[in-house]
Amino acid sequence: MLAGLAVLLLVALASVMVGASNITPATVLDSILHYDSRNTEHLVIIEKRLPRTLIGIVVGVALGLAGTAAQGLTRNPIADPGLLGVSFGATLFVVLGIAFLGATALSGYVWFAFVGAALASIVVYSVASVGREGATPMKLALVGSAVSAACGSLITAIVLTDTQVLNSVRFWQVGAIAGRGYDVFWQMLPTFVVGTLLALLLGRQLNGLALGDDVARGLGQKVALTRLLGATAIVLLCGSATAAAGPIGFIGLAVPHIVRVFTGPDYRRVLALSAIVGPVMVLVCDIIGRVIAPPGELEVGIVTAFIGAPFFIALVRRRKLPAL
Amino acid sequence: MAGLSILLVLLATGALLLGKASLSPGEVLGTLIGQGTPMAGFVIGELRLPRILTAVVVGACLGVSGSVFQSTLRNALASPDIIGITASASVVGVLSIVTFGLSGFTLSLVVIGGALVAATTMYLLAWRNGMSAYRLVLVGIGVAAICSGVVSYVLSRSDIQDAQAALVWVTGSLNNSTWKALVPVTVCAVVIMVLVGIFTRPVHTLELGDDTAAGLGVPVERTRLAIIASGVALAAVAVSIAGPLAFVALASGQVARRLLGTGNAGIAVSGFVGAALLLASDLIAQFALPTTSFPTGVVTGLVGAPFLIWLLVRSSRTGTGS
């Protein structure tokens, strides 16, 4: 755990030091201690790289925790926080915002994304809860993918009929933490904090759920309440992350599996380590994206797919995966 | 099944009659018996009929494929669109269109080849002292993630015209339905489906669990391999002609299962459901809005999703849900 934190710190430092333009560490230090807003290098560090690193960390924590919670809640190893319709709902509302309400700046997207994420998840959760058994994993998964498919179709429909929306969305949809200022960071902070606390506190309940609904009830847990709180946490976390950075795939799916290799199945430990591995993964991918294609950059959403996925596959092959 | 067949016939008739080139029912009938004007003949014979038949064939392929995957891997979400089969097909397709400018029959062949290569790779990657369905699914998701990354990258780096055309292809469209492409695809599809029919007799047994099935004399690994290979081939065939139409594979299997009641995989029924779903979606995609028509893939999600949700809700209420 401590090793993890150290790695995170190192990676964060690297994130501030590395970029498309070469800035010496001395200048980096200088920009923090003696900030001069007329110096372009100082501007790059303080206005670009620093918020980028901060948002990367926050997004990584959010996605890591949301992924763990989603898999615990649905008892499905291939569950992804996007399953509750979050990333598609967010994208849909951003698209609606651009197409019909003239949203242009990134900070304008944030609110749309969050509302969309929340609404989609509420719809999924309510529909899945109909009936005596409530929101079973199976129903959550199925309704979630149905709603995601419907949102996806709506998004494509709007985007194909309006070239300008396509042009705005096709870049946002890739998922990136570049170009987001401090305003985006502050906007996502409240929901992020609440979501994080909620998720971390659910560790014991998730352990119970993993044994099966009946066993959990037998142990005195309120299964429906756990599900509700878990879903809320996922929405808050995933919603904030998508609102800030666009839909970054795969982190929520892969992080729990990677973490479980080191911690075993106890959800309390898995959650805690996910909150560290998540941001490390996001920042590492972002750094790679900055240096791999000069003089331009590759977005973090693309790099996570290219690097995270093979790494994940290698992991799946190598270890005997502990059951969920 | 009878109900579904009638639905299919109704939808097909509707599709024959509707269209921007206004033809009266009399003209349509006349053309079908060989008496129409050349232009009506063109519209029916070259435009509408191949499109209807393509929708039926592609829908059936996707439906059967989805159902096969879901039963064999014992996971409701394990359908070819989620575990990377259609995703890898779409990557091959997008790259072929944007980088090499392929289209039509050549494109179809390349896509089928690409999907089969990807599936084989996934299988090999998941194989470690035997096959684990769990590992296969996870590998498939990894591959799907890589593919969607590639597609996003291509979409964000290409010219806007290429991006739009690629997006249509990635969504799935029936606009390029021609006889030339349809005939070989149908032949392939029929052959594979017969194979599936042969292999799936043990599928019900497989659902009882590997050990039970082995105890009952079913060669578990080989059967599973054969079934999955057929499922992949079917999905690849479908994607090669119409693109990766979202959700049809996933939904058809689930809808069929619920229509028949729990426990029954209903692979054949899934085929019918897929065909009906795709045909209905295509009609809506073309005619729902008077001024615009969408690629079919846009509508499959919009049509399939509410229907699946309705079924889920209904079966939850009556207590027959899972």
Added chain:
Amino acid sequence: MRQSVLRRSVRPRASVLVATALTSVLLLAGCSATTETESTSGEASSPSSSTAFPVTIEGALGSVTIEEEPVRVATWGWSSQDAVLALGVVPVAMPENVYGGNDDGILPWDAETIEALGGETPQLLSGGDTGTVPFEEFVEAAPDVILAPYSGLTQEDYDTLSKIAPVVAYPEEAWALPWQDQLTIIGQALGKTAEAEALLADVDTQIADLAAANSVIDGKTFVYVSALEADKLNIFRSSDPRVDLLTQLGMEVSANVADLDADPSAGSYFYQLSYENLGQIDADLIVGYFDSQASVDTFLADPLVAAMPAIQEGRFAPVVGESFVMASSAPTALSIPWMLDQYVPQLAAAAEKIN
């Protein structure tokens, strides 16, 4: 908004310009010379339209013969309707242009010309945005000829469309035809070759006149950019038609543009530069296209952009608004005059700020 419109170099070949200038002179002198066009092979066509048919036009997807002068003309792809209208014919069907078009989906310069010619509003074809050919709409339109020299038609689309009417597609490659060549091919298909050449010379004259009237921009260096993604700037290379139009006005591409290019042999019309490297841009003027004023404001609000010396001194001349973006991304005989009248003075005003 179209990032890059053509995939091959579109600098009007000097030989074409010389040829057209020469031919116009000869025509004016009353001779009926045989004209040769660069991109089409086939029978020689004479200036008088009555002997222009039947004409055979070769193309990458097949060769097509037009038997007699077409009356009902349909177009597909970009810019072809501009050429048809510029030659005095109102098409019966043309693609709907939602981006940059007015409420009816028609580009402003097309709408003006249709009204001036007193014609009926053409049937608007859907699917132009995605390249999905609406075959049944073409059947409804019942055209005599379908003109699509600047489009992305596939072989299958071409074969199916050819069953409705003769189709003139691109001569060599999809989406790769300079607007001057487009005009020439369409002129040939409509039997109006002479008018097409006169038009070409006319537009060149208009551009030259505008350049002379605003001589302050002569010789000034520029960088053509667009900002679609966060923290990234797209810089257009010299081969792009937008850049080309400005050089025709007398401006020069800043040498800087080639210096910052990491991969000059890449086929695309633009390359990307991270905002972190904005300080390395060095040019008299910064030119770029933006959908709307809001996009311009967002661009200027970024601290690294605002810190650029050119921006601080006001040496910035954006092309703002969908129609203008469309006019500069897909220049034609109609859109160029429409756009330049308004834009060149704006360029001149920015150029005045160079010290």
